[in-house]
Amino acid sequence: MSSTPIGIGLLGYGTVGSAVDRLLTARQADVERVVGAPVEVRRALVRNVNAPRSVEPRPGLLTDDFSAIRDDPSIAVVAEVMGGVSPTREWMLELFAAGKSVVTANKQLLARHGAELFAAAEANGVQLRFEASVCAAIPVVKVLRESMIASEVNAVLGIVNGTTNFMLTKMADGADYATVLAEAQRLGYAEADPTEDVTGGDAAAKVAILASIAFHTQVTIDDVPHEGIDTLDSVDVAFANDLGYSVKLIGQARRVEAGVVVGVAPTLVPHAHPLSGVNGSFNAVMLRGDAIREVTLVGPGAGGDETASAVIGDLMGVLGTSGTGFPRTAGVFRDLPLVPADDVESALYIRLDVKDEPGVLARIAAILADEAVSIDSVVQRASEGRAQLVIVTHTAPEGAARRAISSIEATGVCASRPVTLRVLAAS
Amino acid sequence: MSSTPIGIGLLGYGTVGSAVDRLLTARQADVERVVGAPVEVRRALVRNVNAPRSVEPRPGLLTDDFSAIRDDPSIAVVAEVMGGVSPTREWMLELFAAGKSVVTANKQLLARHGAELFAAAEANGVQLRFEASVCAAIPVVKVLRESMIASEVNAVLGIVNGTTNFMLTKMADGADYATVLAEAQRLGYAEADPTEDVTGGDAAAKVAILASIAFHTQVTIDDVPHEGIDTLDSVDVAFANDLGYSVKLIGQARRVEAGVVVGVAPTLVPHAHPLSGVNGSFNAVMLRGDAIREVTLVGPGAGGDETASAVIGDLMGVLGTSGTGFPRTAGVFRDLPLVPADDVESALYIRLDVKDEPGVLARIAAILADEAVSIDSVVQRASEGRAQLVIVTHTAPEGAARRAISSIEATGVCASRPVTLRVLAAS
Numbered sequence: 001m002s003s004t005p006i007g008i009g010l011l012g013y014g015t016v017g018s019a020v021d022r023l024l025t026a027r028q029a030d031v032e033r034v035v036g037a038p039v040e041v042r043r044a045l046v047r048n049v050n051a052p053r054s055v056e057p058r059p060g061l062l063t064d065d066f067s068a069i070r071d072d073p074s075i076a077v078v079a080e081v082m083g084g085v086s087p088t089r090e091w092m093l094e095l096f097a098a099g100k101s102v103v104t105a106n107k108q109l110l111a112r113h114g115a116e117l118f119a120a121a122e123a124n125g126v127q128l129r130f131e132a133s134v135c136a137a138i139p140v141v142k143v144l145r146e147s148m149i150a151s152e153v154n155a156v157l158g159i160v161n162g163t164t165n166f167m168l169t170k171m172a173d174g175a176d177y178a179t180v181l182a183e184a185q186r187l188g189y190a191e192a193d194p195t196e197d198v199t200g201g202d203a204a205a206k207v208a209i210l211a212s213i214a215f216h217t218q219v220t221i222d223d224v225p226h227e228g229i230d231t232l233d234s235v236d237v238a239f240a241n242d243l244g245y246s247v248k249l250i251g252q253a254r255r256v257e258a259g260v261v262v263g264v265a266p267t268l269v270p271h272a273h274p275l276s277g278v279n280g281s282f283n284a285v286m287l288r289g290d291a292i293r294e295v296t297l298v299g300p301g302a303g304g305d306e307t308a309s310a311v312i313g314d315l316m317g318v319l320g321t322s323g324t325g326f327p328r329t330a331g332v333f334r335d336l337p338l339v340p341a342d343d344v345e346s347a348l349y350i351r352l353d354v355k356d357e358p359g360v361l362a363r364i365a366a367i368l369a370d371e372a373v374s375i376d377s378v379v380q381r382a383s384e385g386r387a388q389l390v391i392v393t394h395t396a397p398e399g400a401a402r403r404a405i406s407s408i409e410a411t412g413v414c415a416s417r418p419v420t421l422r423v424l425a426a427s
Numbered sequence: 428m429s430s431t432p433i434g435i436g437l438l439g440y441g442t443v444g445s446a447v448d449r450l451l452t453a454r455q456a457d458v459e460r461v462v463g464a465p466v467e468v469r470r471a472l473v474r475n476v477n478a479p480r481s482v483e484p485r486p487g488l489l490t491d492d493f494s495a496i497r498d499d500p501s502i503a504v505v506a507e508v509m510g511g512v513s514p515t516r517e518w519m520l521e522l523f524a525a526g527k528s529v530v531t532a533n534k535q536l537l538a539r540h541g542a543e544l545f546a547a548a549e550a551n552g553v554q555l556r557f558e559a560s561v562c563a564a565i566p567v568v569k570v571l572r573e574s575m576i577a578s579e580v581n582a583v584l585g586i587v588n589g590t591t592n593f594m595l596t597k598m599a600d601g602a603d604y605a606t607v608l609a610e611a612q613r614l615g616y617a618e619a620d621p622t623e624d625v626t627g628g629d630a631a632a633k634v635a636i637l638a639s640i641a642f643h644t645q646v647t648i649d650d651v652p653h654e655g656i657d658t659l660d661s662v663d664v665a666f667a668n669d670l671g672y673s674v675k676l677i678g679q680a681r682r683v684e685a686g687v688v689v690g691v692a693p694t695l696v697p698h699a700h701p702l703s704g705v706n707g708s709f710n711a712v713m714l715r716g717d718a719i720r721e722v723t724l725v726g727p728g729a730g731g732d733e734t735a736s737a738v739i740g741d742l743m744g745v746l747g748t749s750g751t752g753f754p755r756t757a758g759v760f761r762d763l764p765l766v767p768a769d770d771v772e773s774a775l776y777i778r779l780d781v782k783d784e785p786g787v788l789a790r791i792a793a794i795l796a797d798e799a800v801s802i803d804s805v806v807q808r809a810s811e812g813r814a815q816l817v818i819v820t821h822t823a824p825e826g827a828a829r830r831a832i833s834s835i836e837a838t839g840v841c842a843s844r845p846v847t848l849r850v851l852a853a854s
Contacts (some may be wrong), residue, residue, distance in 0.1 A: 023718055027577045030643070033760050034576050131574070137719040139574035146573075147558070147566035147740040149461050150454045216457070274725065277704055291450060291736040292564040295726035298701065305718040313574040320753030327747060333460050 006037050006319060009069040009100075010044035011091065012082030013062060016105060016132075017044055018055065019308035020079055020315075035319045043069050045082070066091055070098050077318050079311050080104040081132075089113050096124040101322070103314040105132035105307055111205035111221035114212060118330035127318045128329050132310035134206045135160055135283045138299040139313065144213050144287065145327045151291045153214045157252035157424075158285035159278050160206040162301040163190045163197040164229050164249045166281045168237070168266075172246060176234045189281055200226035200264040203251045210285070211253035211262050217336040219253070219262055225341060226264035236351060236419055239390050240268045243379065245349075246276040250424060259337035261344050268349050268392075268423040275424070342399025347376065347423040349392050350405065353415045356387040360413050364389070367411075371404040372396065386415060392423055433464050433746060436496040436527075437471035438518065439509030440489060443532060443559075444471055445482065446735035447506055447742075462746045470496050472509070493518055497525050504745045506738050507531040508559075516540050523551040528749070530741040532559035532734055538632035538648035541639060545757035554749075555756050556741035561633045562587055562710045564733035565726040566740065571640050571714065572754045578718045580641045584679035584851075585712035586705050587633040589728040590617045590624040591656050591676045593708045595664070595693075599673060603661045616708055627653035627691040630678045637712070638680035638689050644763040646680070646689055652768060653691035663778060663846055666817050667695045670776075670806065673703040677851060686764035688771050695776050695819075695850040702851070769826025774803065774850040776819050777832065780842045783814040787840050791816070794838075798831040799823065813842060819850055 008024070010017045021041045024031060032038045041061070049062045069075055070091075078100050080088060088109055093116075095102050102121070104110065110117065110133055121128040131141045144153065159165050166189045170180040181198070184190035196202045204224040211219040229249055237247045245268035254261040269276045274296055278284040283301025288294050300306045354360050361380070368375060373396040381388045393401065405418050435451070437444045448468045451458060459465045468488070476489045496502060497518075505527050509515060515536055520543075522529050529548070531537065537544065537560055548555040558568045562585075571580065586592050593616045597607040608625070611617035623629045631651040638646040656676055664674045672695035681688040696703045701723055705711040710728025715721050727733045781787050788807070795802060800823040808815045820828065832845050 019718075023577065027579065030760075031577050034754070034758075137578075137722055139570050139722070142569065142574050143566050146744060147569050148736070149743045150450065150458050150739045151564075151736040152454065274704075277701075289736075291446075291732040293727045293730070293733060295564055295566070295724065297722065297724055299722035300720045303720070306720060309575070309578040309716075309718040312577045316576045317573060317753075321748045321751050324748050324751055326744075327461070331461075333457075 004037065005040040006035065006076050007040060007042035007072065007074040008315060009072065009075040009078040010041060011069070011078060011080045011088070013044040013046045013057065014081070015304035016081040016307045016311065017079070018057070019304045020081065020311050021057070023305065023308055023312055031316070034316055039319065042075055043072060045069055070094055070100070075100065077101045077103065077315060079315060080106055081311060085109050085112060089117070092117055093120050096120045096126055099124060099126060101127040101318045103129045103132070103311055103318060105311060107133040107202070107205040107209060108221070111208040114209070114220070115218050115330070115332070118332070121329045129314035129317060130209070131314045132307045134209055135285060135299070135301040136303060137306035137309045138283055138285065138297045138301060139310070140210065140285045140297050141213065142313070143295070143297065144210070145331060148287065148289070148292060149327070151289050153287050153289040153292070154255040155252070155288040156210045156214045156285060157250060159248050159275060159283050160251045160285065160301065161197055161203045161249055162281035162283055163194065165278065165283070168229060168247055168249065169279045171232070171234050171237045172241065174234070174238070177229070177232060198230040199228035200249065203249060203264040207251040207253055207262055207264055211260060213331055214253060214287070215255050215260055215334065215336060216332055217260060217334040218332050219260065223338055224262045224264060227266065229266050232266050233419065236349070236421060239351065239379070239388070240349065243268070243377065243390070243392065244271050245269055245423070246271060247421070248275060250275070250422070256339060258339045258343065261339045263344070265422050268421055270424065270426045272426060273424060342397060342402070344398045345395050346398050347393055347395045347425065348401050349390065349421040349423050351419040352389045352391070352408065352413075354387055354389050354413045355415075356382045356385055361389065363411060363413070364408055367407045368393070368404045371400040373401050373404050431464065432467040433462065433503050434467060434469035434499065434501040435742060436499065436502040436505040437468060438496070438505060438507045438515070440471040440473045440484065441508070442731035443508040443734045443738065444506070445484070446731045447508065447738050448484070450732065450735055450739055458743070461743055466746065469502055470499060472496055497521055497527070502527060504528045504530065504742060506742060507533055508738065512536050512539060516544070519544055520547050523547045523553055526551060526553060528554040528745045530556045530559070530738055530745060532738060534560040534629070534632040534636060535648070538635040541636070541647070542645050542757070542759070545759070548756045554745050556744060557636070558741045559734045559737035561636055562712060562726070562728040563730060564736050565710055565712065565724045565728060566737070567637065567712045567724050568640065569740070570722070570724065571637070572758060575714065575716070575719060576754070578716050580714050580716040580719070581682040582679070582715040583637045583641045583712065584677060586675050586702060586710050587678045587712065587728065588624055588630045588676055589708035589710055590621065592705065592710070595656060595674055595676065596706045598659070598661050598664045599668065601661070601665070604656070604659060625657040626655035627676065630676060630691040634678040634680055634689050634691055638687060640758055641680060641714070642682050642687055642761065642763060643759055644687060644761040645759050646687065650765055651689045651691060654693065656693050659693050660846065663776070663848060666778065666806070666815070667776065670695070670804065670817070670819065671698050672696055672850070673698060674848070675702060677702070677849070683766060685766045685770065688766045690771070692849050695848055697851065697853045699853060700851060769824060769829070771825045772822050773825050774820055774822045774852065775825075775828050776817065776848040776850050778846040779816045779818070779835065781814050781816050781840045782842075783809045783812055788816065790838060790840070791835055794834045795820070795831045798827040800828050800831050
């Protein structure tokens, strides 16, 4: 064993960065046994060295000068935990050029500029690891990239945003969207500006990353159609429950004959489905394939220490496998087409606010039949001359279902816009 | 990339061995991209080369001569999928001495002779990987050894035997032990001789392996007290259900102040607990720690392709990280004591078959109180002058609870031996 400490640099010293420092220090002896040499956080980049901090860092740790990390030959690997797309992207490229491997928790950066960054890391013979960018302490990136390296994974689906899962769990108990958002903000689960979480943007970035590594093809956040829970009506959560479903914000990536299907949307999940019981701020990701059948990973998808734990796992991985190029940084060697939205096959929940008069259901059923969208179940609740008609369809191309819904609207029987949600198969 | 194929040897060509060969061949192109060179199964050791096989292997693959694998310089790594303790152990040592890394699915061998084998691998500068030895396609070994390498994991608990979980799921529906065993055998979930599964021996081997890697201390199968489901009465499954619990065969390893607690036993799991809903032949393992909170992995714990998938993940890991010594093969660098059985703290379910007469409950409660075992809940069902008295205790040292139960028996109020099961806390 060498006794020269291996230096680690941090870009950012907020909740995650300071937790990486604290956990690495607390487990110093174990880390040295694992890596074969002592490991030490040498410098941490912050905007303001003199800003007040809850724990005072040791003298000389903080710097506001990026080059002090980039040009320090004793720093072998850098953990990027500052977030943002710029200047993070430019700095990461400079670190690769300086021969330093990088571990990142930055899902937005990877989901937008992953191809460029992975290529730059490979060109410089260094590693880019990113466990913490998806679901914090749940090691889904490592499992996909290493354990299932030669297993054909044909679907990745899950609950990859804890904020919205917390909110949906509360909505299942009857609360409405505005109330649960306020509660999530009060408890610190949701940011003051919750847009990224509630619109599905955060989940879409994670789906882009998971799809890329599962199917070895480049998927960016712009490829991932996403709907959030910000337009979800608690009426539909209640109807879903009556029909035997929970509503969850499901991100999915599926390998089908025509290519890759990706998306994020509030989705009806049968009560018997393993994802239905994942409540509160927890995340869960299911991996499906012929050889592995179905492996599900459940755990906290956010949190300072949880994210730091993933960053540290990656740091150890980089230090442990340095020079082997394992796992291949990008692992992208296919160019699979995205299936056009109209061709994606889904079962749908359709709620129509219609006139409660004879023949309405018959006309609607006929329109669906014309588009070859077959009906699995129908529930109708009437009150004061109107009816809420809830239809769950069998799997059909979404384009056909959309055409049918437009035709139904065109008949003038609907008092408001139809509500459409996807439905997950029981298994 | 090199074009000289890397040779793989197989010890065994049964369900798992032939699946490794088939899956590696089917994914040849991807495997080459991952490893950087083509990979090829070169020789497979079998007892009888001419035995009839469902798929005829290619000419020259099979051999009944171990030295043909050990001495083949083109074979870099060997997958041991033949099982058994001898001659497997001796052969593995010979492979290490010949400079070959080994990937194994052999839980019994590792749980008995792990220390010797890991030391031999390290001494020879080769790797010993063993993902397939615990829960097949569920990558719990990799997650513990690599993702949580610097996270303090303080508890590992789970359902690590699919045969008994299938049987317990059926018993929860009201069937008795003998009936479900016959069904499990008919469906191929249980062997003709089911001893290893139903007595908890199989689970104990897995707990020994998991405890060793989670806590970095050597735990062997002889250290793991185990009770099986072979003495479980369906009456207790029904009582448990009425009280809000499922009965599961839980294997656990806990790090406590006094050392390590390990064990396997049929255990009452609260319905709200994530392990309660893991049904059929699926396995699930929960990892708990301060930084990671709680990460649960769920999936198929057995099966030919599922096990082969884990073997292949390890083969790729060995080929990808060769020469780095990562992860440290043994990872055992502590020597933690096992907590004596009497000092282990558990909540207990106690069923007493007692005379239905005044004062019995009072006497029993007094005896428990004398040993400082406090009662969480009591249910009594009377019929024909006798009563089934079911007591769930709060957490107490098991020695105290055992002394109390002996004292209760000594009073002569019990018509049959008291039944004791452990109870898992809700979280």
